[in-house]
Amino acid sequence: MKMINRKVGREIKGNLSFYISVTLLTAITVFLVAVAFSDAAMIQEDIGKLMADCHVEDAQFQTILTLEDEDIESLEAQYDVEIEQTAYMDAALGDKTLRIFKPMESVNVYTLLEGEDVTEQDEILFDRDFANANHIEIGDIYAINGKSFTVTGLAVRPDYLYSKKSLQDMWIDKENFGMIQVSAADYESLLAETDWNESTYYSVIFHDESMIEAFRQAIYGEYSAYSYLSAEANSRIESPRGAGDEILMQSWSLAPILFIVIMLLISIVIGRILEREKKYVGTLLALGYQDREISLHYCMYAILPGFMGSVLGLLLAIFAGKGVAMYFVIDYQLINYSFYIRPHVLAICLLLPTILYGCVSYFKSIRMVRRNIVSMLREQDEQNGRKRRRRMLERSQISFQKKFKIRSLFAHMGRTLMVLFCLFLSSFLCAFGFSLNDSCRNLVEEGTNNACVYEYSYYLNGMHSGEDFGGLVGLVVTYETASHGTITLSGVPAGSRFQDMEILGGDYREDGFYLTNAAAVEYGLKAGDEMTIVNPVTLEETTVQLDGIAQDNSQQILYTSYTNVKEIIEVEEDYFNVVYSDTELFIESDALSYVGDNDGILDTLMNAMTALNTMVYGIMAIGCLLSIISVYLIVNLLIGENKSNISMFKVLGYQNREINKMILNINHILVVIGFLLAIPASVAAVKILCINMVSLLHIVIEPSLRAGSVALCAVIILCSYCLSLLLLRKKVDRIDMVTCLKGNRE
Numbered sequence: 001m002k003m004i005n006r007k008v009g010r011e012i013k014g015n016l017s018f019y020i021s022v023t024l025l026t027a028i029t030v031f032l033v034a035v036a037f038s039d040a041a042m043i044q045e046d047i048g049k050l051m052a053d054c055h056v057e058d059a060q061f062q063t064i065l066t067l068e069d070e071d072i073e074s075l076e077a078q079y080d081v082e083i084e085q086t087a088y089m090d091a092a093l094g095d096k097t098l099r100i101f102k103p104m105e106s107v108n109v110y111t112l113l114e115g116e117d118v119t120e121q122d123e124i125l126f127d128r129d130f131a132n133a134n135h136i137e138i139g140d141i142y143a144i145n146g147k148s149f150t151v152t153g154l155a156v157r158p159d160y161l162y163s164k165k166s167l168q169d170m171w172i173d174k175e176n177f178g179m180i181q182v183s184a185a186d187y188e189s190l191l192a193e194t195d196w197n198e199s200t201y202y203s204v205i206f207h208d209e210s211m212i213e214a215f216r217q218a219i220y221g222e223y224s225a226y227s228y229l230s231a232e233a234n235s236r237i238e239s240p241r242g243a244g245d246e247i248l249m250q251s252w253s254l255a256p257i258l259f260i261v262i263m264l265l266i267s268i269v270i271g272r273i274l275e276r277e278k279k280y281v282g283t284l285l286a287l288g289y290q291d292r293e294i295s296l297h298y299c300m301y302a303i304l305p306g307f308m309g310s311v312l313g314l315l316l317a318i319f320a321g322k323g324v325a326m327y328f329v330i331d332y333q334l335i336n337y338s339f340y341i342r343p344h345v346l347a348i349c350l351l352l353p354t355i356l357y358g359c360v361s362y363f364k365s366i367r368m369v370r371r372n373i374v375s376m377l378r379e380q381d382e383q384n385g386r387k388r389r390r391r392m393l394e395r396s397q398i399s400f401q402k403k404f405k406i407r408s409l410f411a412h413m414g415r416t417l418m419v420l421f422c423l424f425l426s427s428f429l430c431a432f433g434f435s436l437n438d439s440c441r442n443l444v445e446e447g448t449n450n451a452c453v454y455e456y457s458y459y460l461n462g463m464h465s466g467e468d469f470g471g472l473v474g475l476v477v478t479y480e481t482a483s484h485g486t487i488t489l490s491g492v493p494a495g496s497r498f499q500d501m502e503i504l505g506g507d508y509r510e511d512g513f514y515l516t517n518a519a520a521v522e523y524g525l526k527a528g529d530e531m532t533i534v535n536p537v538t539l540e541e542t543t544v545q546l547d548g549i550a551q552d553n554s555q556q557i558l559y560t561s562y563t564n565v566k567e568i569i570e571v572e573e574d575y576f577n578v579v580y581s582d583t584e585l586f587i588e589s590d591a592l593s594y595v596g597d598n599d600g601i602l603d604t605l606m607n608a609m610t611a612l613n614t615m616v617y618g619i620m621a622i623g624c625l626l627s628i629i630s631v632y633l634i635v636n637l638l639i640g641e642n643k644s645n646i647s648m649f650k651v652l653g654y655q656n657r658e659i660n661k662m663i664l665n666i667n668h669i670l671v672v673i674g675f676l677l678a679i680p681a682s683v684a685a686v687k688i689l690c691i692n693m694v695s696l697l698h699i700v701i702e703p704s705l706r707a708g709s710v711a712l713c714a715v716i717i718l719c720s721y722c723l724s725l726l727l728l729r730k731k732v733d734r735i736d737m738v739t740c741l742k743g744n745r746e
Contacts (some may be wrong), residue, residue, distance in 0.1 A: 003023045004157070004511075006396060007257050009094070009490055011231065013232030014129055014422070015269065015273070017632065017633060017636050018265075018269050018300075018305075018633060019304065019305045019308075020214045021265070021629045021632065021633045022262060022265065022266060022302075022309065022357075022631075023308045023309040023312065024309070024629065025258065025261070025262050025265075025626070025629060026259070026262060026305065026306055026308075026309025026310060026313060026353050027309045027310075027312040027316065028506070028625070029255060029258040029259060029309075029311025029313065029353075030309060030310050030311065030312075030314060030317070030349045030353060030650040031314075031317050032254070032255065032258075032311075032315040033251060033255045033318035033345075033348075033349055034313065034314055034321065034341055034345055034346070034349045035253070035317050035321040035324050035657070036247055036248070036250070036251035036255075036328075036343070037248070037251060037319065037345045037348075038317070038325065038340065038341050038342050039244075039247055039324075039325040039328050039329075039335060039339070039423050040244040040245070040248045040251070040344050041148070041244070041345070042241050042244075042246040042325065042337055042339050042340075043128065043328075043329060043337075043339075044244035045249070045337060046336075046338060047161065047241060047243070047244075047332075047335070048338050049239075050111060050156075050158055050335055051161075051241070052097045052162075053111065053159045054108065054109045054110065054157070054158040054207060055082070055106060055108065055109055055110055055158070055236060055482065056107075056108060056109050056158035056205075057107055057108050057159055057160055057203035057204075057205060057231060057237075058204060058205050058206045058230065058231050059204050059206075059227050059228060059231060059250075060201045060202065060203050060204070060226040060228075060229045060234070060696050061201065061202050061204065061219060061225050061227060061228040061229070061537075062200075062201045062202070062225065062226055062450060063202070063219060063223040063224055063225045064223070064224035064225075064226060064525035065222075065223040065224050065740050067083070067202060067223060067620060071223070071741050072084075075215070075218065076218070077125070077364060077468065078218075079206075079208070079214060079215040079218065080206070080207045080208040080211055080212045081204050081205060081206055081211070081215060081253065081658075082106050082107055082204065082205040082207075082407070083107070083202055083203070083204050084104055084105060084106050084107040084108075084200055084201065084202070084203055085201070085202050085203075086102075086107075086108060086202070086203050087101070087102040087124075087186075087187075087198055087199070087200045087403065087618070088100060088102065088198070088199055089190065089191060089194070089196040089197065089198050089199070090196065090199070091145065091190075091194070091196055092198050092733075093142055093144070095176050095621050096134075096175075096176045096177070096178065097165060097176065097177050097178075098142075098144065098179075098180050098196065099177070099178070099179050100177065100180045100182060100183055100187065100190060100196075101157065101167070101180065101182075101187075102184065102187045102205075103181065103182075103183065104117050107203040107204070108157055108158055108159045108203050109158075110155045110156060110157045110181050110548040111127070111155060111156060111158075111602045112129055112153055112154075112155050112335075113153070113154045113155060113156055113336055113604045114138070114153055114154050114556075115126075115138040115151075115153020116153050116723065117152070117154055117155075118151045118154075118181065119152075119183075120187075121148050121181070121183060121185055121186050121189075122147070122148065122150060122181070122186065123150050123151075123152045124142065124144075124145050124149040124150070124151060124152070124180050124181065124182050124186075125151075125152065125153050125155040125180065125181040126142075126155075126158065126178060126179070126180060126310035127153060127155065127156055127157075127163065127179040127180075127333060128152055128154040128333065128334045128336055129155065129163065129178075129180055129333055130174060130175075130177070130178030131151075131154055131178075131181065132174075132334070133175040134175065134178070137151070138152065138153060138154070140149055140674075141149060143401060144180075144190070144309070145190065145193065145194050145616070147190075148202055149182075149186075156179075156333045156335055157179065157181075158237075158374060159203070159234070159236055160235055160236055160333070161237070161239075161240040161332050161333045161335070162235055162236045162239040162240050162331065162332055163177065163179065163333055163396045164177075164235065164236055165177040165461075165594075166230075166593070166594040167234065167235060167236070168459070168488075168594055168596065169252065171316060171331075172331060187458045188384045192569065194573070197461065197591075198459070199593075201227075201251055205619040206635065213539065214230060216539060217539065220538050222536045225312060225537045226537060227478070227536065227537065228536040228537050229478070229486070229536065230470040230484070230536075231487040233395055233480065233484070233485060234533075235698075235730055238286075239327075239331075239332070240333075241331045241425075242331065243328070243329065244694075246300030247328050247690075249692070250337070253384065253689075256628075257425070258281060258356060258622075259353070259356060259421060259629070260261060260351075261425060261626065263357065263360045263595060264363060264417065264418050264420075265630065265633060265634075266357050266360050267364055268403060268415055268418050268634070268637070269363070269637065270298060270301060270302060270360070271364055272359045272415075272637055273298070273301065274298065274365060274368045274449070274612060278368065278371070278376040278379055279376060281294060281368055281369060281376055281378030282373050282374075282375075282377040285369060285373050285376075285379065285477045286373055286377070290367065291370070292370045294365060294369050295362050295365040295366050295369060295477070296395065297365075297415070298361055298363070298364070298365040299358045299361045299362050299365070300361075301361060302357035302358055302360060302361035303354050303357060303358045303361070304359035305357070306353040306354040306356070306358070307350075307353075307354045309353060309386045309472070310349055310351075310352075311350070311353060312354050313349065314346065314349055314350065314597040315635075317341055317349075317469070320343055321339065321341070321346070322339045323341050324341070325337075326339075330728075333739075335674070346414070349488065357684075361681070374499050387667040388591045389509065404476050415534075415634060415637065418630075418634060419630070419631065419634045419635075419667050419670050420670045420673060420674055421632070421674075422626060422627065422631065422674075423627060423631070423633070423667075423670055423671055423673075423674030423679075423717075423721070424629030424673075424674035424675075424677050424678050424681075425623070425626060425680035426490050426623040426624065426626040426674075426720065427623070427674050427677075427679075427682075427713070428514075428553055428623070428678040428681055428682050428685070429619050429620065429622055429623030429626065429677075429714045430619075430620045430623040430624065430717055431678050431679055431681075431682035431683075431705065431709075432623075432682040432685055432686060432711050433616040433617070433619040433623070434616075434620070434682075434690075434705060434706075434710075434712065435682050435683050435703060435704065435705040435709070436616055436619075436714050437616045437709070438704045438705055438706045439576060439686055439690065439701045439702060439703050439704045441703060442701075442702060442704050443553060443554065443699070443701050450597065450647045451575070452580055453496075453497050453498050453500075453501065453502075453580070454472075454497065454580040454581055455581065455582045455583070456471075456560035456580070456581045456582070456583070456584060456595065456596070457578060457579075457580055457581040457595070457596040458471070458581070458585060458587055458592060458595055459476065459577065459578050459592070459594040459595070459596070460576075460578065460579065460591055460592060460593060461591055461592065461593045462577065463571075463576070463577050464575065464576055464577065464591075465575050465576070466574075467572055469585060469587055470579075470581065471580050471581030471585055472496050472579070472580045472581070473493060473576035473578065473579055473580075474490065474491055474492050474493050474562060474576060474577075474578045474579075475491035475562055475565045475566065475576055476488060476490050476491070476576065476577055476578045477565065477569055477577075478536065479490050479533040479534060479535060479536065479542075479558075480533065480534040480535075480536045481522065481523060481531075481532070481533060481534070482532045482533075482534065482541075485522070485523070485556075485715075486536075486556070487519060487533060487553070487556050487557070487558050487559050488556060488557045488558065489533065489557075489560070489565055489568065490557050490558065490559050490560070490565070491560060491561060491562040491563070491564060491566065492559055492561065492562060493562070493580070494510060494532070494561065494562065494582065494692045495560070495563055497557065498705065501514070501550050501551070501552075501559070502550070502551035503548040503549065503550060504517065504527075504548065504549040504551055505549070506548040508548070509547060510561050510565070511560070511561050511564060512547030512548065512561040513531075513544045513545065513547055513558060513559070513560045513564070514546070514547060514548045514549065514550045514558070514560070515531065515546050515549055515550065515552075515557075515559075516549070516552040516555050516556060516557045516558075516559075517549050517550065517551055517552055517553050517559050518552060518553050518554060518555055518556050518694070518698060518699050519556040519558070519702045520546075521550045521558065521694050522556070522694045522695055522698065522700075523699045525546060525549075526546070526549065527546055527547065527549055528545070528546065528549045529545070529546050530543050530544070530545050531543070531545075531546055531558070532572050533546055533558065535569075542568050544558075544560075549552065553702060554699050554700075555699075555702065556698055562576075578647070598637035616737050617636070620716065623717075624716060624717075625718045625722060627717060627720040627724070628720050628721075628723055630725050631667065631720075631724040631725070632722055632724040632727060632728060634667075635664060635667065635724065635725070635728050636728060636731065637661075639663060639664075639728065639731050639732060641737075642663055643735055644730060645658055646735045647735055649662070654735055656729075656732065656733060659732060660725075660729060660732060663728065664725050664728055664732065665695055667721075671717065671718070671721050675713075675714060675717060679705065679710060682705065683703045683704075683705050684703075686701075686703040687703040690702075690703060710742065
């Protein structure tokens, strides 16, 4: 065994491009897997620990009757819960909004990330994301309402890890929305000295899940609760909590594909090495070597690049992985993450490629050593199908160059299919990135028009009646679905532009019920289906029949008439809590809860697109690299097999340009086929991805691929392919006319 292993070094030198390519592809794959799995574990552990240590709420609710201290103590004792009132004020400073929180004692307690906690008056803590976006440093003096505060540190609340200003916001705005923690004395001072409206609600932690329903009924019956939001329906809490699972889902979709590609490349290359050395293998068998010894020897050819690639990928992940990992949590508050490669991830990434590649090589070599020894010693080709393919077009009148290219394509179908698969996959990844980008751009460009029927939507604090704010009024309430999701029940004013909404497969009727497409896709509903909604406070169920689906992919709303909503929530007076207008209205800040406008939604979505583009470019880069490596590797094999033919062509007077056409350019048709197959496949993949992401993002991204993107994708793939051929031209040029006289030996 030791004697035959001496040639491993010579084999590596002879197939250096193969080992470099497999090592590089393995390193990239291992890097992505190690970073993704460690990042998912980091999010699950660090965010989970922060939420547990800071006692994040299980739900929040509001009541008409104030809960006194003795009421809270009674509820806590009776239902095994913890209740604390959350209070904050919003300070509008130009385009920026600062949410100033009253310190909490037992629920949603903030944690210090860096610096020192507030100990005296005139000291504040910022959230890290707002501080970074606005270049605020610890020790700076920050003015609020004419009063100077010293920034002593950075902190975060567990219920604002996904720091949306309003739960209705589509995305976050780190630059213009910040959270501030102050001392209790400073909070009371600001509340007394300013006209800022204080918002309050009660946060609750359940220690006995079996008591949840009874507790909800108690706060409704005894204290007239009028709103209730569980943590599962609160995107500020649930989105970061589920981010780790999202990363794992994405990793499981990409990593296996890359490993399969590498194993197919190894199978083809090892197969060609064995075919070339079958006389050598036959000699070893004749000398008494065991099948297992020979197979293990050829396993080394695959194990070495697998192990080296794993080590290189892990080193990259250890020293450069944190920067990539932080991209996956860019939407959430930047807490003190502890990124490191988990031991089980380290073991898997180190051993899995080596084992997989070794198994592929072992089974490939086992098939060879079980052939007839005599036929191997005589170097006879047992594959009659291949012989027939080499003699194809014997009687055809087409030119020799065309015959040679066609025979080269069909003589080794496995190799040809592998080139086609790699070209398809690289085109697929590139087109997938473009399709995802185009689909999100469509959401940005068309979503705002469908999401905002009027230019401005003013959501009010509480119910109002009889007041004239200068616009059309409506009634909006939050309900739960049967699957414990949330849906906004919107009663729209009669005779408004809401009747001009685009309804899929039907027309708008004023007394009908219309579900937005974002909600319809998530809950699997269509026009004519029945939908059950649940009052989050009373737990009373209401079943309605859907008259149509509204073309809105960015919001989860059930539209109906103002009258229908009044009947569902059982109010008699003409109450309203939202005002619609095409012009900006002046409404007192203490009456406002949230303002939605087209420009704000557009800016938010554009900011989200900036983060998405990084991922899209990464996917396209992997596709281009895969195209270059795979084409280079496979065509390099073809050159190695045809050294004697190339040398003979030169003896016969063929020019390098003509030889390149026959040897290097035979895969041109495969580029076209692979690209044409990749376009519909990439759009279908984006559609599947977007459907799977609906339950997480609560929006629908319609798959799209624009003509300009197709053209640009074609140019990128063509450039990658041409780069591979350009690198290979030098190899063809270096083959001299003497080679054909030396025989076909390496």
